[in-house]
Amino acid sequence: MASYFVDTLGLTAVMAFLVVTRLLRTRKTASWSQIRGSVTGVRVRALGDLSETLIDVAYSFEGRAFEVHDLVTDGAELRDFPVKTPVELLVQSRQPRRM
Structure with a gap:
């Protein structure tokens, strides 16, 4: 059960990182x-x-x-x-x- 929680937490952190990175890149290049x-x-x-x-x-x-x-x-x-x-x-x- 603890392993599942750790896996889910890790996957959620990776997904959040990817979304934030994409949003920052889009914001940065919006005026290009x-x-x-x-x-x-x-x-x-x-x-x-x-x-x-x-x-x-x-x-x-x-x-x-x-x-x-x-x-x-x-x-x-x-x-x-x-x-x-x-x-x-x-x-x-x-x-x-x-x-």
Whole structure:
């Protein structure tokens, strides 16, 4: 019975953490601008037995050109991002280099 209580309490704490983290991120990015960029490079980085796909993206914001490197694609595969693929980005208006 005590083990069930501890498991339930732990699961509840994890869920609360995830919800709060998501709310804070949404609040932080609410004033950011959504823009369209274009993939300029793509590669896979090995992480032990796992790997992640990283992309480079070029975009312009308020008439200035920018390029960011090594954006993590959250489980996407290499074939999902051929060069010149359009992608949506959130850019902080005061610091357009920040994603």
